[in-house]
Amino acid sequence: MTIEKIEENGVVTLKLAGWLDTQAAALFEEQIEALDPGTPSLVLDLAALEYTSSAGLRQIVAAHKKVDGRLTLKNVQPEIMDVLEMAGFLKRLHVES
Amino acid sequence: MKRSIGKQIVLLFSITLILTILASAALGFSSAYSAELEQNRTVGRSAAYITSDILNTIGLDLIMDPQNDLAYDMARMQLRTVCQSLSLTYLYVYTVDADEVRHYVVTVASDDVLDETVREGLGLGAVSREPLHEQERVALAGGESDSRFLLNNRFGRTSVWTTPYFSPSGKLAALIGADVSVEVSNDAIMKQFLVRVLPVSAFLIAAFLFLYFLLHRRLIRPLHTVAARMEQFDPSTENEPLSIRSQDEIQQIADAFEKMSGDIRRYIRNIETITAQRQYERAQLDVARRIQYGMVPASFHDCRDGVDVSGLMRPAKEVGGDFYDCFLRPDGQYCALIADVSGKGVAGALFMALTKNLVRERIMHCEDPAEALNSVNDDLCAQNPEGMFVTLFAMLIDPQTGAVRCANAGHNPPVLLKRGAAAYMKPKPGIALGLFPDADIETETLTLAPGEGVLLYTDGVTEAVSTEKTFYGTERLLKLTETLGRTDSRAAVTAVEESVDAFFAGCEQFDDITVVAAYYTGADERTALALTLDAFEPVKQKILSECEGSANAKKIVLACEEAFVNIVRYANATEADYRVMREGELLTVELRDNGTRFDPFSETLKDDDEFLSMDEGGLGIRFIRDLTANAGWSYVDGRNVLTLVFRIR
Numbered sequence: 001m002t003i004e005k006i007e008e009n010g011v012v013t014l015k016l017a018g019w020l021d022t023q024a025a026a027l028f029e030e031q032i033e034a035l036d037p038g039t040p041s042l043v044l045d046l047a048a049l050e051y052t053s054s055a056g057l058r059q060i061v062a063a064h065k066k067v068d069g070r071l072t073l074k075n076v077q078p079e080i081m082d083v084l085e086m087a088g089f090l091k092r093l094h095v096e097s
Numbered sequence: 098m099k100r101s102i103g104k105q106i107v108l109l110f111s112i113t114l115i116l117t118i119l120a121s122a123a124l125g126f127s128s129a130y131s132a133e134l135e136q137n138r139t140v141g142r143s144a145a146y147i148t149s150d151i152l153n154t155i156g157l158d159l160i161m162d163p164q165n166d167l168a169y170d171m172a173r174m175q176l177r178t179v180c181q182s183l184s185l186t187y188l189y190v191y192t193v194d195a196d197e198v199r200h201y202v203v204t205v206a207s208d209d210v211l212d213e214t215v216r217e218g219l220g221l222g223a224v225s226r227e228p229l230h231e232q233e234r235v236a237l238a239g240g241e242s243d244s245r246f247l248l249n250n251r252f253g254r255t256s257v258w259t260t261p262y263f264s265p266s267g268k269l270a271a272l273i274g275a276d277v278s279v280e281v282s283n284d285a286i287m288k289q290f291l292v293r294v295l296p297v298s299a300f301l302i303a304a305f306l307f308l309y310f311l312l313h314r315r316l317i318r319p320l321h322t323v324a325a326r327m328e329q330f331d332p333s334t335e336n337e338p339l340s341i342r343s344q345d346e347i348q349q350i351a352d353a354f355e356k357m358s359g360d361i362r363r364y365i366r367n368i369e370t371i372t373a374q375r376q377y378e379r380a381q382l383d384v385a386r387r388i389q390y391g392m393v394p395a396s397f398h399d400c401r402d403g404v405d406v407s408g409l410m411r412p413a414k415e416v417g418g419d420f421y422d423c424f425l426r427p428d429g430q431y432c433a434l435i436a437d438v439s440g441k442g443v444a445g446a447l448f449m450a451l452t453k454n455l456v457r458e459r460i461m462h463c464e465d466p467a468e469a470l471n472s473v474n475d476d477l478c479a480q481n482p483e484g485m486f487v488t489l490f491a492m493l494i495d496p497q498t499g500a501v502r503c504a505n506a507g508h509n510p511p512v513l514l515k516r517g518a519a520a521y522m523k524p525k526p527g528i529a530l531g532l533f534p535d536a537d538i539e540t541e542t543l544t545l546a547p548g549e550g551v552l553l554y555t556d557g558v559t560e561a562v563s564t565e566k567t568f569y570g571t572e573r574l575l576k577l578t579e580t581l582g583r584t585d586s587r588a589a590v591t592a593v594e595e596s597v598d599a600f601f602a603g604c605e606q607f608d609d610i611t612v613v614a615a616y617y618t619g620a621d622e623r624t625a626l627a628l629t630l631d632a633f634e635p636v637k638q639k640i641l642s643e644c645e646g647s648a649n650a651k652k653i654v655l656a657c658e659e660a661f662v663n664i665v666r667y668a669n670a671t672e673a674d675y676r677v678m679r680e681g682e683l684l685t686v687e688l689r690d691n692g693t694r695f696d697p698f699s700e701t702l703k704d705d706d707e708f709l710s711m712d713e714g715g716l717g718i719r720f721i722r723d724l725t726a727n728a729g730w731s732y733v734d735g736r737n738v739l740t741l742v743f744r745i746r
Binding site: 021022023050051052053054055057058061065082083086087088089091092 | 630631633648651652654655658659662708709711716717719720723724
């Protein structure tokens with residue numbers, strides 16, 4: 001699991017790659033905690049994310065709260081999309097197709 | 098049609114006709130010419146004869162006497178009468194001196210105007226120095242020329258006959274010239290020519306037209322009719338019979354064509370019937386084949402408590418007779434068997450279906466495999482009018498102990514797969530089922546240690562033929578199995594399949610290739626789990642390898658991870674273990690822990706509306722419920738046992 005952080009014009013993009021399992025979720029959590037709550041826009045780029053457990057999803061909810069809803073998911077792969085849907089997240093999160 | 102026969106005949110006829118007419122014209126002309134020449138000569142001679150007579154009567158000397166006008170005039174008058182009566186243009190008498198100069202004596206012409214001219218111009222004393230003609234020289238020599246010569250001078254175009262005149266004393270005294278107009282002469286020739294040629298030509302042309310008409314009516318038109326009918330021939334429609342109304346070769350062709358088209362129509366109808374029949378039969382055969390292969394799956398894998406079994410069958414082109422069967426008996430014994438039915442095609446397939454069901458039913462109900470096979474044999478012998486038979490090897494594995502009971506009915510000896518070594522089993526050969534009522538097949542026993550197994554195969558494997566016409570053979574199979582080591586059953590059958598494939602690469606597969614590998618995995622395949630998050634890794638790998646290529650693999654991992662994380666976080670356990678079992682398309686994962694008794698499925702699920710509190714938990718159990726085909730919890734011997742069953746596909 002790797003997380004790459006890119007800041008550009010106030011937009012913070014976190015590129016998640018690999019397996020976001022319960023262990024890796026801790027790494028993700030650190031990144032979320034380090035975020036400035038005033039970040040105008042947070043983007044999670046999931047192009048290379050192969051797997052996520054509920055721990056990973058919980059951190060996505062945490063991130064959503066932290067930036068007060070200014071969160072966008074992009075490049076969501078079909079398998080991850082299934083999990084998001086199963087968790088009922090698609091109705092609440094902004095997913096860029 | 099590039100060159101029609103009609104046109105060719107017309108061309109040929111026309112050429113012949115023209116040549117004939119030309120030839121007849123040439124002949125006609127030459128005969129008219131000679132007739133005219135003869136006529137001319139007669140006239141010339143008559144003129145000379147009569148002139149000589151006149152000259153004798155009057156006397157040449159008197160005529161030549163310039164003082165004697167009377168004699169001259171009389172001679173002129175008489176000669177002119179002759180000239181006119183013989184239709185000559187000119188008639189004249191002249192002498193030739195030593196210098197070959199002509200001295201005219203008297204000249205007359207038939208025409209009045211011409212006569213006046215020649216009276217002045219060619220009268221007595223007129224001379225001509227024109228060179229002498231050959232005919233004149235002959236006459237001067239006293240001979241009578243047989244030919245004439247042509248003159249073309251101011252007196253017109255004439256042909257001239259020259260005759261010598263002998264005086265009564267017999268002395269050559271003068272020459273007589275008789276001129277016939279060439280125009281007149283030509284007219285005569287033309288008249289003769291037309292009279293001779295015209296009727297012949299007219300007859301030839303008429304004959305040609307008649308012949309062509311006949312030819313057209315009797316040959317060309319019927320030929321066209323037949324040709325047109327042949328061109329329009331359509332085997333799917335019946336035609337009116339051809340009416341040629343003749344008794345000749347054309348009729349023969351037309352009759353032959355009628356017969357041929359009738360035959361073709363009949364053949365085509367036959368072929369259509371036969372093709373339809375074939376298609377029907379092929380469709381039936383395809384259905385039979387599908388049913389047969391439905392009974393024996395192309396690949397099979399079953400991994401459960403104590404045993405790991407895989408089967409594989411690759412049918413040859415024809416409907417073959419191999420089959421295998423793997424199933425669990427109600428008493429927990431696991432049966433694996435393989436068989437090869439004699440004969441191929443539909444008969445083999447039917448016999449196979451019968452045998453397969455019979456064997457499974459008997460093994461289910463008999464305690465002992467030999468007892469089952471002997472019973473099957475009795476039934477097959479009783480209902481086997483075609484004398485077919487089947488070789489079969491059946492084994493029962495006890496998943497608890499690895500004890501094996503097997504029975505052989507004339508089948509190839511299986512390979513015993515031990516750790517790092519392999520050897521052919523040496524079962525009693527037994528006898529193929531269906532041949533003799535008293536087969537006396539016996540049960541033999543052996544015991545497998547955990548990780549050991551048995552490889553069953555049919556002769557499609559050992560008798561696979563390579564491009565070099567060699568058999569795959571038992572030695573090669575043994576060498577291959579030695580390299581298998583401790584592996585799982587699927588890898589074992591795949592290795593055999595790949596090896597045989599590589600062996601006969603490029604050749605057609607002649608026989609069914611069927612392999613079954615059955616391993617005894619040990620009574621308990623449970624693996625201990627540490628209670629840390631990273632302990633999940635081997636579980637994940639095991640699941641991924643069992644579900645290789647399945648789109649569901651990660652979802653199965655997800656559900657298992659959630660269950661495992663719950664145990665690590667909340668169970669307060671000190672010990673945990675797991676096992677993964679595959680049975681066909683179902684994967685079962687069992688997790689055990691000695692922690693607090695807790696049924697994860699008793700909790701009510703959070704509602705979607707509580708999204709914002711989901712970072713606190715509750716998703717995991719939702720995933721487990723959603724992703725499993727079947728999930729259960731039990732509490733046994735102080736342990737929570739969580740059983741998650743997934744569909745691999």
